[in-house]
Amino acid sequence: MDRIDGILKVTGRATYGYEHRIGRAPAHGCILGASIARGRILEIDVREAERAPGVILVMTHRNAPDQPEFGAAVTATVPEVFTRARPVLASERVRYHDEPVALVVAESFEEARHAARLIRLRYETEPGAFDPVAPDAEIYRPGRTNAGFPTDSEHGDFEGAFSVAPVQIDASYRTPFESHNPMEPHAAIAEWEGDRLTVHTATQTVANIQAGLASTLRVPPENIRIVSPFIGGGFGAKLILHPETICAALAARVLNRPVKVALTRQQMFANAGHRPAMRQRVRLGADRDGRLTAIGHEVLASTARFEEFAEQSAVPTRALYAAPNRRTTHRLIRLDTNRGEWMRAPGEASGLLALECAIDELAERLGLDPIALRIRNEPERDPELGVPFSSRNLVACMRVGAERFGWRDRPLRPGSRREGRWLIGYGMAAAIRGNYLGPGSARVAIDAAGQVTVQADMTDIGTGTYTILAQVAAERLGVPLDAIRVMLGDSRLPRTAGSGGSWGATSSATAVHNACLALRQRIATAAASHAASPLRGSNAIEAHFADGALRLGARSESLERLLARIAPEGLAAEGSAVRGETYRTYSQHAFGAHFAEVAVDIDSGEARLRRMLGVFAAGRILNPKTARSQLIGGMVWGVGAALMEETVLDRRHGHFVNHDLAEYHVPVHADIPDVDVMFVPEEDDKGNPLGAKGIGELGNCGAGAAVANAVYNATGVRVRDFPITLDKIFPGLAAG
Numbered sequence: 001m002d003r004i005d006g007i008l009k010v011t012g013r014a015t016y017g018y019e020h021r022i023g024r025a026p027a028h029g030c031i032l033g034a035s036i037a038r039g040r041i042l043e044i045d046v047r048e049a050e051r052a053p054g055v056i057l058v059m060t061h062r063n064a065p066d067q068p069e070f071g072a073a074v075t076a077t078v079p080e081v082f083t084r085a086r087p088v089l090a091s092e093r094v095r096y097h098d099e100p101v102a103l104v105v106a107e108s109f110e111e112a113r114h115a116a117r118l119i120r121l122r123y124e125t126e127p128g129a130f131d132p133v134a135p136d137a138e139i140y141r142p143g144r145t146n147a148g149f150p151t152d153s154e155h156g157d158f159e160g161a162f163s164v165a166p167v168q169i170d171a172s173y174r175t176p177f178e179s180h181n182p183m184e185p186h187a188a189i190a191e192w193e194g195d196r197l198t199v200h201t202a203t204q205t206v207a208n209i210q211a212g213l214a215s216t217l218r219v220p221p222e223n224i225r226i227v228s229p230f231i232g233g234g235f236g237a238k239l240i241l242h243p244e245t246i247c248a249a250l251a252a253r254v255l256n257r258p259v260k261v262a263l264t265r266q267q268m269f270a271n272a273g274h275r276p277a278m279r280q281r282v283r284l285g286a287d288r289d290g291r292l293t294a295i296g297h298e299v300l301a302s303t304a305r306f307e308e309f310a311e312q313s314a315v316p317t318r319a320l321y322a323a324p325n326r327r328t329t330h331r332l333i334r335l336d337t338n339r340g341e342w343m344r345a346p347g348e349a350s351g352l353l354a355l356e357c358a359i360d361e362l363a364e365r366l367g368l369d370p371i372a373l374r375i376r377n378e379p380e381r382d383p384e385l386g387v388p389f390s391s392r393n394l395v396a397c398m399r400v401g402a403e404r405f406g407w408r409d410r411p412l413r414p415g416s417r418r419e420g421r422w423l424i425g426y427g428m429a430a431a432i433r434g435n436y437l438g439p440g441s442a443r444v445a446i447d448a449a450g451q452v453t454v455q456a457d458m459t460d461i462g463t464g465t466y467t468i469l470a471q472v473a474a475e476r477l478g479v480p481l482d483a484i485r486v487m488l489g490d491s492r493l494p495r496t497a498g499s500g501g502s503w504g505a506t507s508s509a510t511a512v513h514n515a516c517l518a519l520r521q522r523i524a525t526a527a528a529s530h531a532a533s534p535l536r537g538s539n540a541i542e543a544h545f546a547d548g549a550l551r552l553g554a555r556s557e558s559l560e561r562l563l564a565r566i567a568p569e570g571l572a573a574e575g576s577a578v579r580g581e582t583y584r585t586y587s588q589h590a591f592g593a594h595f596a597e598v599a600v601d602i603d604s605g606e607a608r609l610r611r612m613l614g615v616f617a618a619g620r621i622l623n624p625k626t627a628r629s630q631l632i633g634g635m636v637w638g639v640g641a642a643l644m645e646e647t648v649l650d651r652r653h654g655h656f657v658n659h660d661l662a663e664y665h666v667p668v669h670a671d672i673p674d675v676d677v678m679f680v681p682e683e684d685d686k687g688n689p690l691g692a693k694g695i696g697e698l699g700n701c702g703a704g705a706a707v708a709n710a711v712y713n714a715t716g717v718r719v720r721d722f723p724i725t726l727d728k729i730f731p732g733l734a735a736g
């Protein structure tokens with residue numbers, strides 16, 4: 001099934017936040033960021049900027065509307081991180097490099113940008129912490145990790161078991177800051193009518209933005225409408241409120257005129273979050289047969305001084321392999337950067353990069369096939385929670401993948417296969433990703449013409465949400481897909497948990513499913529009882545919806561004719577998704593196995609992907625086409641994490657040096673020759689009535705480790721410092 005919004009997108013009719021057209025011509029805002037990372041503004045001279053052509057307003061901390069202190073929340077309906085006030089231009093303090101210090105609003109974007117350069121600032125710079133591996137770093141233990149997981153876990157006697165294990169791996173891996181850069185930058189158009197605000201923006205979760213703006217502007221949430229029907233990628237960078245939206249709202253209020261503001265690509269690196277830099281120590285103790293006796297995973301990650309973010313990178317280790325003695329910990333280092341944020345597969349993406357390389361190192365030490373080692377340590381139940389898995393088909397994924405990929409043809413000895421100037425290597429790794437469900441609801445209506453409308457504040461960040469929600473409604477109501485219209489991304493519609501954590505499909509499709517069941521009930525009851533119904537007197541319990549008709553017992557009538565008689569105004573129903581008891585009584589994850597073949601240039605050390613296969617077990621696949629696309633996208637992220645991506649923090653001045661897509665390297669088409677995805681059929685009725693699991697992040701989980709393990713297999717050089725660039729491979733190659 002093709003995307004139902006595909007034509008709109010390729011013809012330019014899908015309107016994104018910044019290009020939305022409103023009645024009154026908006027003014028254009030341009031943000032000026034601080035050129036220091038920590039300190040305060042001593043002087044800010046805006047006179048020249050104010051005189052520049054086209055300028056309407058120059059807003060700084062001296063004249064910006066009063067805002068609450070950072071952190072205050074006016075509503076507690078969603079977690080505080082999403083609701084808290086995030087004031088901008090509110091004080092002379094600078095907390096991170098490129099934090100907004102001024103907003104220039106002008107008739108055109110170019111005039112605003114020009115005037116922003118005319119602002120003169122004098123700062124008092126304070127020394128800051130910018131080195132995530134500094135020996136004197138300020139390390140502390142967070143109270144919880146992201147998503148509410150316990151900070152540490154301890155089972156059995158890890159230290160004791162590890163110290164006596166016949167085979168030991170003790171390896172530390174470094175992963176860098178990474179930046180998510182959706183093609184559509186963060187952008188907003190704000191328009192006030194009296195005390196009511198409408199914001200057209202790019203967000204994964206309209207409810208979060210509404211709540212955060214309400215706190216920051218001291219406006220009741222119900223006075224704020226957030227509209228975000230199309231989003232050019234999110235990846236976790238669009239879960240919370242960012243400065244452009246607040247700036248637009250503040251300036252629009254001051255000017256009583258619509259204002260639009262976008263972050264520039266460069267500004268996104270500092271102002272829209274990042275994946276924290278980490279050091280991860282993995283210790284594995286095993287007997288000589290490869291049975292794990294001890295698993296330890298200790299994470300040390302960067303965080304911001306002013307707001308904590310603790311990526312749960314050791315959490316996947318709690319569920320992946322059996323071992324009686326285990327320890328996982330998370331510690332944070334305070335830096336003077338902006339806060340880290342959720343970046344596609346927070347936890348697994350970084351954590352599996354370490355764990356799945358360590359497992360490969362253990363297989364090598366034992367002389368075991370990495371797949372055999374993993375199968376040997378397959379747990380019966382969740383090894384830390386003690387509950388059964390709702391479904392777990394990791395072994396099937398590895399077996400199917402090994403067969404399809406030709407795993408048996410891999411070079412058994414690292415550095416042993418050469419084709420001309422290229423060293424060839426194969427690698428694999430397991431994928432695991434928690435299966436979540438965020439509470440939410442949806443409304444489904446049918447009119448007298450038989451047209452169905454699905455409504456929710458859910459967003460489609462490019463994943464295919466419009467399409468799967470239409471599919472679910474069409475299937476449940478027994479009508480063709482073209483009878484369904486899906487309306488999303490508007491805070492006036494029923495609230496959902498939005499797009500995040502890969503719960504978009506499971507949560508929103510469940511709500512639509514339940515709304516359809518309620519609507520069916522309503523239609524059937526009316527059809528069985530309404531005076532004008534041709535099906536009157538039938539038993540409503542025996543309702544059957546198919547081919548655009550309702551059959552009650554032996555009689556049948558098309559929905560169109562039926563509705564026209566019994567409900568000319570149409571009928572509607574709401575349904576909701578709730579996180580049931582099964583999320584406590586079962587350990588719920590999606591699984592997969594990645595296989596990669598790389599070639600490493602023997603002269604330069606450059607590693608290039610040759611082909612890659614991902615095999616996934618993720619419950620019922622709602623749409624194989626968009627699912628495949630999501631998984632390939634995730635795998636490409638893994639290639640980036642393994643070989644290319646790193647946001648470099650200047651340790652003297654605290655700014656991200658390579659803050660654009662020329663210097664921040666992501667894989668391009670020429671880097672991704674041949675990536676394939678397969679599914680292992682899986683039924684799982686524990687998480688939701690559709691039997692679906694999240695897949696948006698699954699493809700990214702373990703993918704980088706498969707590539708890293710392939711580089712090792714090609715060269716015999718183990719690089720534990722990501723990304724694995726040629727300068728890190730080369731010395732080992734030269735030595736070998």
Ligand code: MOS
Nearest residue numbers: 236343344500501
């Ligand atoms: Mo995701 S990193 O929760 O968008």
